[in-house]
Amino acid sequence: MLDDPSSPPIQRWPSRATTGLPADVRPRRVTLRDGETRATILPFASKGQIPSSLLHFLCGQLNREIEAGDTYPMVDAMQPEAFGAYWFQNFAAVMLVGALDLDADLARDADWSDVCLGSYYVKPNYPGRSSHVCNAGFLVTETARGRGVGRLLGESYVDWAPRLGYVYSVFNLVYETNVASCRIWDRLGFQQIGRVKGCGRLKSHPGVLVDAIVYGRELGGRNVQNLEPLS
Numbered sequence: 001m002l003d004d005p006s007s008p009p010i011q012r013w014p015s016r017a018t019t020g021l022p023a024d025v026r027p028r029r030v031t032l033r034d035g036e037t038r039a040t041i042l043p044f045a046s047k048g049q050i051p052s053s054l055l056h057f058l059c060g061q062l063n064r065e066i067e068a069g070d071t072y073p074m075v076d077a078m079q080p081e082a083f084g085a086y087w088f089q090n091f092a093a094v095m096l097v098g099a100l101d102l103d104a105d106l107a108r109d110a111d112w113s114d115v116c117l118g119s120y121y122v123k124p125n126y127p128g129r130s131s132h133v134c135n136a137g138f139l140v141t142e143t144a145r146g147r148g149v150g151r152l153l154g155e156s157y158v159d160w161a162p163r164l165g166y167v168y169s170v171f172n173l174v175y176e177t178n179v180a181s182c183r184i185w186d187r188l189g190f191q192q193i194g195r196v197k198g199c200g201r202l203k204s205h206p207g208v209l210v211d212a213i214v215y216g217r218e219l220g221g222r223n224v225q226n227l228e229p230l231s
Helices: 052-068 082-087 147-164 179-187
Strands: 030-033 040-044 091-097 116-124 133-140 168-175 191-200 210-218
Touching: 030 147, 030 168, 040 147, 052 082, 052 116, 052 133, 082 116, 091 147, 116 147, 133 147, 147 179, 168 179, 168 191, 179 210
Parallel strands: 133 168
Antiparallel strands: 030 040, 040 091, 091 116, 116 133, 168 210, 191 210
């Protein structure tokens, strides 16, 4: 889960009964805010599909965000192996520059600082009988800020999460000072379903405890027949 990278996987998709990706989760081609730059959001079902160099790059980007101390609750940097298990344990998406296909041979020696724009993961927010409620974590790379990447990643999340079998999304902790993130979720139809008072000890606000907003959004119907059976 978002606040505990060491927590064990709570598997939903892929599972023992469903491997790979759903047939209707395909690469999503998008255009950035400048109206010219083309990019593709690629879905992945495991870290084994990701070039090691890209995984290391994304790990470094997350560690910079952790070090900044304003958006993620973690304090300690992550090693690539731990990051891969955390970020890619269920389902993740990566946005890369260009028009790409799912079976594209990603260049292992690419300069990812020029090519990779962002990423997010999707996983159950709760175990077992509530595993149809999901959570996600988002990361926009340093050179991609201010280009509309976060909004495009959020739009693909809202589209893909129900196809992965989820019916509701919860973001447990969005610091109210993270204005860009709050704006995206407000515009994508998320509701502020809770507030955690004094939740954050952020580097940008020394001596102040910052509130966190809990966001929620329905992703589709509540028909239990569409969910995998429980034992």
